[in-house]
Amino acid sequence: MKHRKATAIGAWVFDLRQAANLTRCNLPLHRRHWIEKLDSGLASGTSSTSMALADMDGDGDLDLYCTHYIDFMHLIDPTTHFEMGQSNGRWIVSKVNGISTSLPRFKDRFEVLADGEIREIPEADALYRNDGNGHLTAIQSDPGVFLDESGRPMLYPRNWGLAVVFRDLAGDGFPDLYISNEYASPDRLLINDGRGQFRAISPLKLRHASFNSWVSMSPT
Numbered sequence: 535m536k537h538r539k540a541t542a543i544g545a546w547v548f549d550l551r552q553a554a555n556l557t558r559c560n561l562p563l564h565r566r567h568w569i570e571k572l573d574s575g576l577a578s579g580t581s582s583t584s585m586a587l588a589d590m591d592g593d594g595d596l597d598l599y600c601t602h603y604i605d606f607m608h609l610i611d612p613t614t615h616f617e618m619g620q621s622n623g624r625w626i627v628s629k630v631n632g633i634s635t636s637l638p639r640f641k642d643r644f645e646v647l648a649d650g651e652i653r654e655i656p657e658a659d660a661l662y663r664n665d666g667n668g669h670l671t672a673i674q675s676d677p678g679v680f681l682d683e684s685g686r687p688m689l690y691p692r693n694w695g696l697a698v699v700f701r702d703l704a705g706d707g708f709p710d711l712y713i714s715n716e717y718a719s720p721d722r723l724l725i726n727d728g729r730g731q732f733r734a735i736s737p738l739k740l741r742h743a744s745f746n747s748w749v750s751m752s753p754t
C-alpha cells in the first residue's frame with residue numbers, strides 16, 4: 535500500500551486489543567506489514583501537536599488525549615480578507631476570503647472583541663475513549679467529561695495546545711492530565727476521578743506556567 539501523505543508529529547506502537555494504535559491507526563499484520571485502520575474514530579483534518587495514552591477509566595484499555603493547534607493562521611496573513619456582519623446584536627466575522635464562517639472549516643473559529651479586534655481561535659483538543667477493539671470515540675464535548683474547579687460541567691476551552699501527559703499527580707492511582715498550552719492559553723491540570731471524568735484544579739494551585747511551555751514528568 536502506498537502510504538497517504540500526512541504530517542506526523544509522533545507515533546506509538548502497542549497492542550490494539552488492549553489499546554488503540556495511533557495517530558493514524560494501523561493494525562499490525564505481521565512483523566513488517568501494517569494495515570491502516572480507516573474506521574479508528576480519530577478525527578481527520580486536525581493539527582495535532584502531541585498525544586498521551588493512559589487507561590483513564592479503568593476498563594483495561596488505553597485511552598488517548600491529543601493536543602491540537604491550528605492548520606493556518608489567517609489573522610497574520612496580510613492577504614486575508616475578512617467580512618463582518620451582525621448576529622443577535624453582536625459583530626461577527628461572516629466571511630473569510632469569501633468563504634462563509636458558517637461552514638465547518640471556519641465555524642467558531644473567529645470572534646470579534648468589544649474593541650472590534652478579531653481573534654482567531656485554535657482547534658479544540660480531543661479526548662478519545664477506547665472501546666478495547668481499536669475504535670476510539672471523541673468525548674471531549676460530552677457533558678460532564680470536564681468539570682470546572684467547583685465541580686460543575688464545563689465546555690472545555692479551546693487552547694493553543696503544545697504537549698500533554700497522563701500522570702497520577704494526585705496519588706490515587708488514576709491518571710490525571712497535565713496540558714501545556716501556548717500564548718494566552720494557560721496550562722491545565724485536571725484531576726481524574728477514576729472513571730474518566732476530569733476536574734480542573736484551582737488556579738491558585740498552579741500560579742505560574744511558561745508562556746510557551748512543554749511538559750515532561752519522571753515516572754512515578
Ligand SMILES: [Ca+2]
Nearest residue numbers: 589591593595
Ligand atoms: Ca480505558
Ligand SMILES: [Ca+2]
Nearest residue numbers: 702704706708
Ligand atoms: Ca490521580
